[in-house]
Amino acid sequence: MKAAGAATATDDDVLRSALAAHHAHSADQIESVVADLIREGALAAGTRLPTIRDLAHGSDLSTRAIVSAWSSLRGDGLIETNRRGGTVVVDTANSARPGWADRDLLTGSPDYALQPDLADAMLAGVRSDHLNRPRRDYITDRLREAVVHTWPFAAESFVAAGGGSEGLLLAVEAAASPGELVAVEEPVIPGFLDTLEDVGYRVVGIRADEDGVCARSLAEVLALQPAVIVLQPEGAYSADGTLSASRTDEIAEVLAAADTRPWIVEDDAVGPLADEQAPSLGARFPDQTVRVRSYCKAYGMDIKTCVIGGSAHLIDRAIRLRVHGIAANSRILQNALAHLVTDAAADAVVDTARTRYAGRRNALRSALADRGVTAHAGPNSLVVWVEVRDETGALLELARRGINVGSGARSYVAGGGGLLRIAVPQLPDAPAAVAELADAVAGAAGVVHREFLD
Structure with missing residues (x-):
């Protein structure tokens, strides 16, 4: 008997032969063939599947199609992927299909099956003549060269920091001292408002619509003289859209x-993961603007590196804020990120993730609309915002069903109740599962929570 998890040439041959025999090329065809092999027992529980790169090598299968097929199989509970054990066939006879509690609809963790394998990137990261040298590379030459051509304006300086949340807070701290006023485009990234308040900032919100932050709202906020404004041009958590070129002109005038x-x-x-890059105010105000770009949603949390580019003054202050200028991101992680940014195979995986996330976002919105529920999401948004009668009642009702989603009020400075925040990346692909979720959300949308004291 073969040991669980053992990879054998026979398993690989069975898989490749079946795919070739069925002339499987598209993601749906690959998924169908592999699902049949698993259900028929030709690929036994515990079988480790070849890596996406290995399966694509020597065949006419595209990396993108394999990534998409693996994601669907994972969503159907037929395979599972972990960082150390690779992708293995699940024992469907003794394990339940993943339920809602197994899907992160709250924090927005990415679908790990739709992220590139980091092995090659890490190997590229250690190929350097400067490892373990005492000098500090606040951004390596390799990473700077990889990102400079993709930056939406001519940045005066660059620095690498930890994940996107760390980089965003670092940029704000470089621009404003505790106690000063910070203006944020709403809705805000989950948890960011709490962090700003913990640090001691005063915070005011700026309204946005399908073209980005509203010029009139921005003008009203500027009258309060905030030290810094925090915008989200790409609309990662937008309820409506991304920053348009015409709106950029308007807010530049303001x-x-x-x-x-x-x-x-x-x-x-x-x-x-953005469908296309939005304009930047850095093109108009290069000495007053920095952009914080996160890569963790696309490439994985363990890459743990974001890039901040723009005003040299703010970049210098950000460097000093990180342990008085002592801290610098690992050269290995920086160069691994540089590899991913320029690697065609990684691009193919990210392209697939972008398409799948958009499909999941649109499928849920459509299913909710069919049930008379209003939901909003921008074209790059990682969340769907759902209008409900009573936010607390809806959250409790869904939690009772094992579905954990986010509070909309926590993303608005003044509350903004009456919204649920449902993360997109781990939404199901199967229409039946989407319908099940939409039914639950529609049922919760009209619930009103009342407390009684006997």
Whole structure:
């Protein structure tokens, strides 16, 4: 008997032969063939499947099609992927199909099956003549060269930091001292408002619509003289859209006319997963703007590196804020990220993830609309915002069903109740599962929570 998890040439041959025999090329065809092999027992529980790269090598299968097929199989509970054990066939006879509790609809963790294998990137990261040298590379030459051509404006300076949330807070701290006023485009990335308040900032919200932050709302906020404004041009958590070119012109005029011009921090939390890059105010105000680009949603949390580019003054202050200039990101992680940014195979995986996330977002919105429920999401949004009668009642009702989603009020400075936040990346692909979720959300949308004291 073969040991569980053991990889054998026979398993690989069975898989490749079946795919060839069925002339499987598309993601749906690959998924169908592999699912049949698993259900028939030709690929036994515990069988380790070849890596996406290995399966694509020597065949005419595209990396993108394999990634998409693996994601569907994972969603159907037929395979599972972990960082150390690779992708293995699940024992469907003795394990239940993943339930809602197994899907992160709250924090927005990515679908791990739709992220590139980091092995090659890490190997590329250690190929350097400068490892373990005492000097600090706040950004390696390799990473700077990889990102500079993708930056939406001519940045005066760059620095690498930890994950996107760390980089965003670091940029804000470089621009404003505790106690000063920070203006944020709403809705805000989950947890960011709590962090700003913990640090001691005063916070005010800026309204946005399908073209990005509203010029009139921005003008009203600028009258309060905030030290910094935090915008999200790509709309990673937008309820409506991304920053348009025409709106960029409008808000640039508002900023130019302001008595006191604040620092500008652009939060690019979606990174390479964006459908297209939005304009940047850095093109108009390069010495007052920084953009924080996160890569974790696209490439994985363990890459743990974001890039901040823009105003040299703010970049220098951000460097000093990280343990008085002592801290610098690992050269290995920086160069691994540089490899991913420029690697065609990684691009193919990210392209697939972008398409699948958009499909999941649109499928849920459509299913909710069919049930008379209003939901909003921008074209790059990692969340769907759902209108409900009573936010607390809806959250409790869904939790009772084992479905954990986010509070909309926590993403608005003044509350903004009556919204649920449902993360997109781990939404199911199967229409029946989407319908099940939409039914549950529609049922919760009209619930009103009342407390009684006997």
